[in-house]
Amino acid sequence: MTADLDRIIPLAGEEGDASPLFCVHAGSGSAYSYAGLAQLLGPDQPVYGIEAPGFDDERKPLRSLPAMAAEYAETLQAFRPEGELRLLGWSMGGIIAFDTAQRLSRAGRTVSQLILVDSTVPYLADLPPEKEIQQRFLLDMLGVAGSASDELAAVFASHPDDVDDAVMFSAIEQAGLLPEELDADLLSERYAVFRAHIEALFAFEVTEPYDGPVVHIMSATTPSQYLRWEKMASNLTEHVVPGDHHSIWTGDSLVRMSELVQQALQETQRQPH
Numbered sequence: 001m002t003a004d005l006d007r008i009i010p011l012a013g014e015e016g017d018a019s020p021l022f023c024v025h026a027g028s029g030s031a032y033s034y035a036g037l038a039q040l041l042g043p044d045q046p047v048y049g050i051e052a053p054g055f056d057d058e059r060k061p062l063r064s065l066p067a068m069a070a071e072y073a074e075t076l077q078a079f080r081p082e083g084e085l086r087l088l089g090w091s092m093g094g095i096i097a098f099d100t101a102q103r104l105s106r107a108g109r110t111v112s113q114l115i116l117v118d119s120t121v122p123y124l125a126d127l128p129p130e131k132e133i134q135q136r137f138l139l140d141m142l143g144v145a146g147s148a149s150d151e152l153a154a155v156f157a158s159h160p161d162d163v164d165d166a167v168m169f170s171a172i173e174q175a176g177l178l179p180e181e182l183d184a185d186l187l188s189e190r191y192a193v194f195r196a197h198i199e200a201l202f203a204f205e206v207t208e209p210y211d212g213p214v215v216h217i218m219s220a221t222t223p224s225q226y227l228r229w230e231k232m233a234s235n236l237t238e239h240v241v242p243g244d245h246h247s248i249w250t251g252d253s254l255v256r257m258s259e260l261v262q263q264a265l266q267e268t269q270r271q272p273h
Contacts, residue, residue, distance in 0.1 A: 003078035004071070006057065012038035013046040019112070020046040021265065022076060024089035024097040027201070028140055029055035029193040033090060033249060040258035045265070050075075054193045061196035065122075065204040069099035076100070077109065084112040086265060091140075091245065092201055094119025094216075098232075102210050113264050116216040117257070118245050120226040125202050129161035134168050137194045141182070143246030151177055165191050206232045215264040217241060217257055219248045237264075 011023070011034055021041070023034040031049020038047035050072055054061030062068050076085055085104055089097030094116035101111045127133070135156050142152075155175050159168060169184040169191070178187075214233040218224075221244040230236055239260050243253040 003075040004053065004059075005075060005079055007051050007053070007072070007075055008079050009049045009051060011035055011047040011049050012041065013043050016042075016044040016046045018045045018265070019084050019086055020048055020080070021086045021088055021261075022048050022050055024050045024072065024087065024093040024100065025052050025055070026089070026091040026093040026140070027137075027194050027197045028190065029061065029197065034088075036249060036254055037258055037261065040255065041262060041265075045262075052193055052197070054196070055190075061193045063196045063199045065096060065099060065200040068096050068200065069103055072096065072100045073103040073107065076104065077107065084110045086113045086115075087111060088115040088117065088261065089119065090117035090249075091119055092197060093117075095122050095201065095204070095206075098206065098210060098214075099204075101212060102208060105210075105212060111212050113267070114210075114212060114214045115261060115264055116214065116229065118217065118219045118222055118227075118248065119229075120222075121229055121232065122201060122204050122206060124205050127199065127202050130165070131156060131159060131161045131163050131168070133195060133198050134163070134165055134191065136198075137191055138172065138187075139246075140194070141187070141190070142177075142179075151175065165195075209234060211235060213237075213267070215239070215260070217248075217260050219244050219253075221245075 009031060023031055025031050029052030031051050034049055041047060053059035087097040087101055101114045104111050138152055155171055166188050169187040173184040209232050211234050213235045215237045216229055217239050218227050220240050220242050241248050241253050241256045247253060248257060
């Protein structure tokens with residue numbers, strides 16, 4: 001497989017001297033959510049996002065998390081053939097980053113830091129109803145955009161569990177709940193990627209522990225029982241920041257997160273690989 005280097009996009013600090021930080025997309029497939037963090041890390045810290053196949057290109061989205069991790073590991077090695085690798089991922093992105101770090105380590109590469117941001121431990125499960133997946137998608141889209149609305153629930157309540165996504169997103173648009181840059185057609189396009197990723201996530205579990213350094217930055221409101229990585233990460237450091245799964249990317253919470261990320265990046269590798 002030829003490495004798809006177009007999946008790696010610069011977010012900040014391209015001219016910086018520090019080892020780059022690679023931020024793996026969450027369920028949406030976009031690396032946009034990391035833009036604010038990248039700016040706060042300073043001009044000397046190069047930050048790149050990894051975007052998913054099917055997001056702003058003609059490829060079909062991947063429906064297997066191991067396939068994503070395998071591709072990203074290969075792409076990272078092609079993009080950065082030498083030197084340490086540092087990974088970060090929020091939500092599903094943390095799970096992909098975890099599996100990618102394992103693959104890179106097995107290939108003999110040094111992963112000097114792996115940073116998870118509010119990532120739940122994955123487990124095998126049946127897919128939820130289509131309407132629930134759509135609602136989760138919209139909360140992710142609108143939550144990151146800062147315009148999530150309680151009115152979403154009311155619109156969803158008037159539709160069946162197996163509602164078609166085009167019908168649902170048209171109803172959301174007609175209800176006036178979308179910011180100007182979004183419409184029903186774009187939502188349907190983005191949903192195809194998100195839906196594939198949900199399939200990948202619900203079919204994946206971690207089967208091998210990881211011994212490299214892992215930092216987990218958790219939101220204060222995410223139930224702690226879903227965030228217990230200690231059995232899968234033997235070298236784990238945890239921090240809590242105020243806010244919920246989405247609000248940690250704004251305001252004082254984002255500033256605090258950036259401080260913790262900077263601290264993690266400045267630390268030396270704690271265990272040999």
